[in-house]
Amino acid sequence: MSALLWLLIPLAPLLAGALLWRWPERLAPWLWLSCLPALLLSLWPAPALEPGILWPGAAWAAEDLLSRAWLAFSALLWGCASRYACTDLVDDQHQFRFWSCWLLSLTGNLLLVIAQDAGSFYVGFSLMSLAAYGLIVHERGPKPRQAGRLYLQLAVLGEMLIFAGMLLRIHESGGALDLATWQSVPVGTLTAALVIMGFGLKAGFWPLHVWLPLAHPAAPAAASAVLSGAMIKAGILGMWRFLPEQDPLLQSWAMPLLAIGTISAFYGVALGLIQIKAKSALAYSSVSQIGYLLVIVALAWLHPDARPAAAVLLALYGVHHGLAKGALFMGAGLAAHYRLGAIHWLLMTLPALALAGLPFTSGAAVKILLKDTVYASDVSHWSVLLTLGSAATALLVLRAIWLMWRNQPEAPAASPPAGQWVPWVLLCSMPALLPWIWPELRNALLASLPLKPLWAAMWPLLGATVTAWAVHVSGWQLPARLQTLPNPARACSLRLKRMLQRPPVPQAHPDIQRHRWRDIERRWNHLWSGGAVAVSAWIIILLLLLGWLD
DSSP: OOGGGGGHHHHHHHHHHHHHHHOHHHHGGGGGGGGHHHHHHHHSOOOOBOOTTTSTTOOBOOOSHHHHHHHHHHHHHHHHHHHHHHHHTTTOTTHHHHHHHHHHHHHHHHHHHHBOBHHHHHHHHHHHHHHHHHHHTSSOSHHHHHHHHHHHHHHHHHHHHHHHHHHHHHHHTTTOOBHHHHTTSOOOHHHHHHHHHHHHHHHTOTTSOTTHHHHHHHSOHHHHHHIIIIITHHHHHHHHHHSOSSOHHHHHHHHHHHHHHHHHHHHHHHHHTTOSSHHHHHHHHHHHHHHHHHHHHHHHHHOGGGHHHHHHHHHHHHHHHHHHHHHHHHHHHHHHHSOOOHHHHHHHHHHHHHHTTOTTSHHHHHHHHHHHHHHTSTTGGGHHHHHHHHHHHHHHHHHHHHHHHHHSOSSOOOOOOHHHHHHHHHHHHHHHHHHHHOHHHHHHHHHTOSHHHHHHHHHHHHHHHHHHHHHHHHTOOOOHHHHTOOOHHHHHHHHHHHHHHSOOOOOOOOOOOHHHHHHHHHHHHHHTTTTHHHHHHHHHHHHHHHHHHO
């Protein structure tokens, strides 16, 4: 198999974008095919490609399980979302603008996954982040504009932090760009801080999450699916790739990072439960779930010897969450346009409860693997938080589904078009299919089937279901004060925009002593009042003669 096949991954979306300019209506239904090379190469990877024509040290490959798993679920999610978006935007007048930003984001997302050097990763990350702005503001109006402005401001800030951290990392590694070398080079305090903050702004964990709850509700459903399912995870992948495997500094930072991940997991649930729109609740669910991915990274820093097992867990959790969250966002889009039937809601419940660890799904498998990892670590007493987290996640996803059901149209039940129904059903069924397709997940799922682990996974879901039903029956309503909480991030973004439009630069007032020069002129005129013009002319002629004689 030729290594040149890796060129198809970034070139296929770019070629599709070039052809879209010529045949926009014919090509749009087939844009999902641009994800096919990435999906196939994730299953049957080719030898590594070294495109040295780009820059020294450039390399593209997917040699480990984490890269192949990340590439596979990203390609599958983008492909399903592409087909969904084609039907969703069939009457949109700005399709070409949307698809241009879509294909650029797709190119960057796939490129950063296969990047084995810092240059390729940064190019892909920047392309994905900046092009995603067009997806967020596609549905024009004040809210998309505000969400897009905040996103772009923080995206540019994140790019600057990552670039500064990358330059320092290159200096620390003696000029090397390949990420494999970086794994064995110690990292400095400033470098680590810049990398964590830069990638953290994209990942969206607390307290760097402020753009995420605004961007998801504003974007189209397909864009929200890939934004939450694939793009925000690039921040976690960047932290994993840029920072070394074993480092005393990172080991000392593991506990604070573990605390941040835990806070993010529960903070996202707390804020999500008071939302009145389904996509807003799902956005805060992403803040919560990204906290668990951060916990896995922190555990790998805390116990460097267990990093290979943590890499497998990170791959499994990323695939599980990416596909389930993509299905929920696309389902929210369907519920906003169609009155769904019982079969639709049954399908919607599968990925929702899988996020909370529903038995016989990929959620149960990754939860038991995460619990085993925590039990084997120095923070085994934190394992009770995982059980509480499952119950909290179940409450949040049930709240999101109830909001979808309550806000759906009053028209009679109608089945969505096949272009939306088929990819959505595929994603909804993945939590049940993945454990039987993927050996690593299947082994973990079988370990969760005995009665004790099964009950440990079931009782948080049962408790959350009973609590949700009791709240629904009682008719309890959220206080109006909680529904209109202030958003400091939006206010700061608007203030920054106004400050840049009217920069506070003081007007220049030169201090010219006009009266003094006027007095000197008057005295000169009085001195030569009889023939000032003639005297001036003679002086000029004299000067010219002196210059000529010289």
